[in-house]
Structures are given as structure tokens and as C-alpha cells.
Amino acid sequence: MTKIIFKDAKITKPEDNQPEQVKKIFPYISPVREGDIVAIKIHPGEYGNTTHVRPVVVRTVVDLVIEAGGIPFVTDTTTLYKGMKLNAADLIKGAAMNGFTHASMNAPIIVADGLRGGDGKEIRINGEALESITVASAIAEADSMIVISHGKGHPASGFGGAVKHLGMGCLDRAGKIKVHEVGKPSIDPEKCIQCGDCVEVCPWGAITPPEIDHSKCCGELSCADACQQEAIIPPPDAPEKMQKRLGEAALGPIKALKGRIGYINWVYDLTPGCDCFNFSGETFVEDIGILAGSDPVAIDAATLDLINERMKPDAKSINHVWGVNPWVHIEAAEKIGCGKRKYEFGN
Numbered sequence: 327m328t329k330i331i332f333k334d335a336k337i338t339k340p341e342d343n344q345p346e347q348v349k350k351i352f353p354y355i356s357p358v359r360e361g362d363i364v365a366i367k368i369h370p371g372e373y374g375n376t377t378h379v380r381p382v383v384v385r386t387v388v389d390l391v392i393e394a395g396g397i398p399f400v401t402d403t404t405t406l407y408k409g410m411k412l413n414a415a416d417l418i419k420g421a422a423m424n425g426f427t428h429a430s431m432n433a434p435i436i437v438a439d440g441l442r443g444g445d446g447k448e449i450r451i452n453g454e455a456l457e458s459i460t461v462a463s464a465i466a467e468a469d470s471m472i473v474i475s476h477g478k479g480h481p482a483s484g485f486g487g488a489v490k491h492l493g494m495g496c497l498d499r500a501g502k503i504k505v506h507e508v509g510k511p512s513i514d515p516e517k518c519i520q521c522g523d524c525v526e527v528c529p530w531g532a533i534t535p536p537e538i539d540h541s542k543c544c545g546e547l548s549c550a551d552a553c554q555q556e557a558i559i560p561p562p563d564a565p566e567k568m569q570k571r572l573g574e575a576a577l578g579p580i581k582a583l584k585g586r587i588g589y590i591n592w593v594y595d596l597t598p599g600c601d602c603f604n605f606s607g608e609t610f611v612e613d614i615g616i617l618a619g620s621d622p623v624a625i626d627a628a629t630l631d632l633i634n635e636r637m638k639p640d641a642k643s644i645n646h647v648w649g650v651n652p653w654v655h656i657e658a659a660e661k662i663g664c665g666k667r668k669y670e671f672g673n
């Protein structure tokens with residue numbers, strides 16, 4: 327059974343602070359060999375989001391990778407939605423605003439999928455929904471990787487952790503489109519008041535209300551979030567299909583790196599929305615702590631179990647946050663061979 331290391335957020339001593347906890351867990355999950363070029367995958371948070379993983383946690387991992395003989399770089403990929411990560415130049419500028427710089431982390435930031443997200447490597451995964459997926463090149467070409475994920479809610483997948491970080495955050499633009507394209511929405515002309523809010527947020531110029539040009543749309547659904555009239559409607563089976571694709575796509579980076587990946591789930595500041603939101607909402611459960619392991623399915627299963635355990639007194643689970651069952655993408659990841667849900671806590 328996979329071992330997951332857990333360090334509780336309930337601490338009272340300085341020797342248990344987050345950098346110290348990361349130092350204790352690192353030897354159990356480090357895939358780093360002498361001379362490895364090591365990707366450290368993070369999400370630096372949108373501008374306005376203040377609950378993303380903290381730079382000092384990343385700095386600690388960087389220093390540990392160097393100590394282990396690796397050559398670290400901190401990495402992220404561009405997005406499909408409009409925001410500070412739509413291209414590599416804005417991503418690096420936005421990351422600096424949130425405190426992620428070469429100076430603060432002791433490693434350079436490399437945007438893994440190039441200037442506009444077009445730099446990827448196709449990996450065959452033979453899934454039920456996806457035969458192949460394109461992984462961001464700098465990640466696919468690294469020798470090993472540490473994925474540092476902020477455990478939190480997510481409107482599309484219910485929860486965002488290690489599996490979502492692999493199956494979305496490690497892909498290039500074409501890969502992200504493959505996961506999202508099942509969501510291409512349409513507009514209900516009877517509800518649409520022609521306000522134009524959806525046109526503003528659409529990164530791909532796909533909307534002329536009440537029409538959406540599906541040859542331009544990638545299905546990322548910023549428009550549906552922006553429409554106050556609830557006039558933008560994705561296909562009814564889109565949420566489940568998207569989660570299944572997400573879980574399958576997670577195998578891409580694992581295959582590209584031949585499994586040489588360690589996972590850290592930083593489970594503090596559990597906001598309903600993900601770090602791509604340009605604000606931080608009220609948290610829905612108390613801080614949990616830091617989890618670490620070598621299996622993305624097991625670490626997410628353990629994280630979800632801990633979250634649900636701490637929500638129990640309110641007779642709630644994470645499924646209540648968005649009305650979305652996050653186990654759909656975790657189970658799809660298990661089914662395609664990313665890992666196993668069964669785990670035991672150790673150390």
C-alpha cells in the first residue's frame with residue numbers, strides 16, 4: 327500500500343513550521359538523482375489571489391533539490407482563460423507580484439509550454455477518452471519533478487490537488503484544450519440580454535451574442551462564469567466528461583518523466599475557488615497541513631479523506647462546496663494507471 331506522509335497544521339513549536347516540515351518529508355519522496363534537471367511545478371496564483379502556496383515552501387524544496395545534487399527550475403504553464411498567465415511574459419511578471427522570483431526561490435522560473443502555450447510533446451496514453459495528450463515541453467524534458475499543489479476547491483473538478491496539477495497544469499495549450507473541449511457551450515437567446523460581459527472575458531473572440539463560434543471556442547467556460555443571466559449553457563454531460571479527461575491526462579506527465587515525480591500537497595487556506603481565481607474567498611474548512619507521497623492518486627485520496635473528516639461535524643463533505651464530486655477525476659486517474667487510491671499514513 328502506498329505510504330503518504332502527513333504533517334498536521336496544528337503545531338505549537340518552531341521546529342514544526344512549514345519549511346521544517348518540508349525538510350522532514352523530502353527524503354521520503356525525492357526522485358532526484360545527482361545531475362538531474364528538476365522541474366518544480368507550482369501555481370503562483372492569479373493577481374488578487376493571496377491564498378496560493380507560499381514562496382518560502384518552494385524555496386525550501388529548491389534548496390533541498392540543490393543539496394541532493396539536482397539542478398532545479400520552478401515552472402508553470404500558460405492558461406486558456408484571460409488573466410496573468412495567458413502568455414509567458416505576463417506569467418513571469420504576475421508570479422513576481424505574488425512573490426515568486428529567482429531571488430526569493432533561488433531558482434529561475436521557466437514557463438514550460440513556451441511564450442503562447444504552443445510548446446508541447448505528444449505522449450500516448452491510450453485512455454478511453456484520450457489516446458494521447460501533449461505535455462508542456464520543459465516538463466516532459468526534465469529528468470525528474472516535484473509537484474507542489476495547493477489543496478483547495480475547484481468549480482469544475484470539485485477539488486484541485488496533485489491529479490489536477492498533472493492533468494491540466496502540466497499540459498501545453500493544445501493539451502488543455504483536449505481536456506476542456508467537451509464543454510463548448512451555447513447561449514439561450516431568450517435569456518441573453520446582449521450585455522456583452524461574455525465577449526469581454528472570452529480569450530478567443532468566439533462570441534457574438536447570442537452565437538458562439540465553436541471553431542474558435544475551447545470550452546474553458548469563462549463566459550458561463552461571467553454571465554449574470556445564466557444564459558450560457560454547457561452540454562449537460564460536460565462536467566463528468568471533463569473530469570474523466572482530466573484524470574486520464576494526468577498520465578501524460580507521469581509517462582514523460584517515467585514516474586520520477588514526488589508530490590507535495592500544501593493543504594492550507596482551503597478556499598472554494600482555485601488559485602486561478604483573482605480573489606481568495608472564505609475558507610470552507612480549517613487548515614489541514616502538508617501531505618507528501620510518490621503517488622498522485624493516493625495523495626489526493628488522503629487529502630480528500632482528511633478534508634471530509636474535518637467537515638464531518640457540519641454533516642458536509644467537499645462535494646457540497648460546488649455540488650461536484652471530485653472522486654470522478656481521481657478514479658479516472660486510478661483507472662488509467664496513474665496510481666492507487668489505497669494508502670496508509672506513515673511517519
Ligand code: SF4
Nearest residue numbers: 518519521522524553
Ligand atoms: S453575458 Fe450572458 S446576457 Fe450578456 S451577452 Fe453574454 S450571454 Fe448574453
Ligand code: SF4
Nearest residue numbers: 528543544546547549
Ligand atoms: S466562448 Fe466561452 S467557453 Fe468558449 S472560449 Fe470563449 S469564454 Fe471560453
